[in-house]
Amino acid sequence: MDLTEKSSRQSLIPSFLYGSSSAKTFGLEQMLHASPRPSAAFNTNVEAVSQATGLVIPSPTEPSKKIEMYSPAFYAACTAGGILSCGLTHMAVTPLDLVKCNMQIDPTKYKSISSGFGVLLKEQGVRGFFKGWVPTLLGYSGQGACKFGFYEFFKKYYSDLAGPEFTAKYKTLIYLAGSASAEVIADIALCPFEAVKVRVQTQPGFARGLSDGLPKFIKSEGALGLYKGIVPLWGRQIPYTMMKFASFEAIVENIYKYAIPTPKDECSKSLQLGVSFAGGYVAGVFCAIVSHPADNLVSFLNNAKGATVGDAVKKIGVLGLFTRGLPLRIVMIGTLTGAQWGIYDAFKVFVGLPTTGGVTPPPAAAAAASELAKV
Known part of the structure; x- marks a missing residue:
């Protein structure tokens, strides 16, 4: 075997296996006697071996970092999820x-769901179905x-104000207060x-x-006209959102408590998402019933220039506000609500x-978890 071939084969073997005995002993001793704990010391020893011997050892794959609950990144993720869902x-x-x-x-022209779609298809074509999507x-x-x-x-803020014991006892009030506070701000954007x-x-x-x-709306109604329907919108959306969040939390809790024998943490992610969709759908039915009168008012006021709530009640009727x-x-x-939660x-x-x-969790466990979160 000539010198070139020997050198080529040796280049395929880690250098510490055919290097000097001192380097070989140092490398093996460091690898065999390095303490596995703590991990920082292990990494330091491995780096020392690599630098001394030329041996390159890839670092182990670290688990992906999870977002810390109630951190700025947590609220940013919830905000992004809300954009997508709604x-x-x-x-x-x-x-x-x-x-x-x-x-x-x-209602005289659009008498039912089927006839309404038929009228729109006849007058505006398929493209008309997505009018106003922007x-x-x-x-x-x-x-x-x-x-x-x-x-x-707000759910975390009000829970901290109430303390673990009162939060566990009056959790529904926490959900209602948190969702109402959030919706006041959300409707200003909407x-x-x-x-x-x-x-x-x-x-x-x-x-x-859009x-x-x-521009046509502002020219006709003025910039403040864009907020002409804010009070009816609050009247529609705040009860809607309070029902949406409070009933969802209650429904999901009862599903895990009575319908699924396995604790939530042990359920698969697909099952958990199925529970979220089911809880959201049932909550959405309650939301629609509670907020429907105000929804009729919003549609009437934004359509008729200069109209008032009294005009809407006179035109639609009290029964019509609840049923039309x-x-x-x-x-x-x-x-919609089921898909949003999903x-x-x-x-x-x-x-x-x-x-x-x-x-x-019971108050004692909630208090322990709250203290742990502060650490």
Whole structure:
């Protein structure tokens, strides 16, 4: 074997195996006698071996870092999840929302769900079903960001104010207060887009969408006119969101307590997301019923220039406020709310956070967990 071939073969073997005895002994002793704990010492010894002998050892794969609960990154993740869950779902049900708004404004023309779709298809074609999708996407993305992000913030804030014992005892009040506080802020983001959306969807020829509809609306109603419907919007959305979050938390807790024998932490992620969707759908049905009268008011006020709540009640009637367009809205809001919770929790799982809700721990365990979180 010539010198070149011998050198080539040796280059394939780690140098410490055929190097000097002192280097060989040093490397093996360091590797065999290095203490596995703590990990920092192990890494230091491995680096020493590598530097002394030329042996390169790849570092072990570290587990991905999880987001710390209630940290700024946690609230940022909840905000991003809210954008996805609300913006995408509301945009997807734009055809249902379009028919619902027109049934509320002109029930003689849009007499039922099926006939409403037929009228829209005949007059505006398939493209007409997604009229107003841009203000819908932007408005409800902003609303979702504030709704979910601030809900998580206020839920933690009010829980800390109440303390572990009162939080466990009055948890439903915590959910109601947190969701109401979040929705007040969320509707400020939504209101201008909702005003333009309703006008675009219910007044033929007003505008094609947000880009030309917003300037026309401001020219007609003034900038403050964009917030003309803020009080009815609060009247619709605050009860809706309080029901949405409080009932969801209660439904999910009872599903894990009575319907699933396995503790939540031991359930698969797919099962947990299924529970989130089911809990969201049932909560959405309750939301639709509670908030429907105000929804009729919002549609009426944003469609009729200079109209008041009294005009709406006189025109629609008290019974009409509760019933007009309700079946369609139950289907729409149930599906919408179930999908929102599914998407929101799926995003939380994606970034390493637990899904929302579950069995509330007893006060002693909650207090211990609260102290641990502060450490």
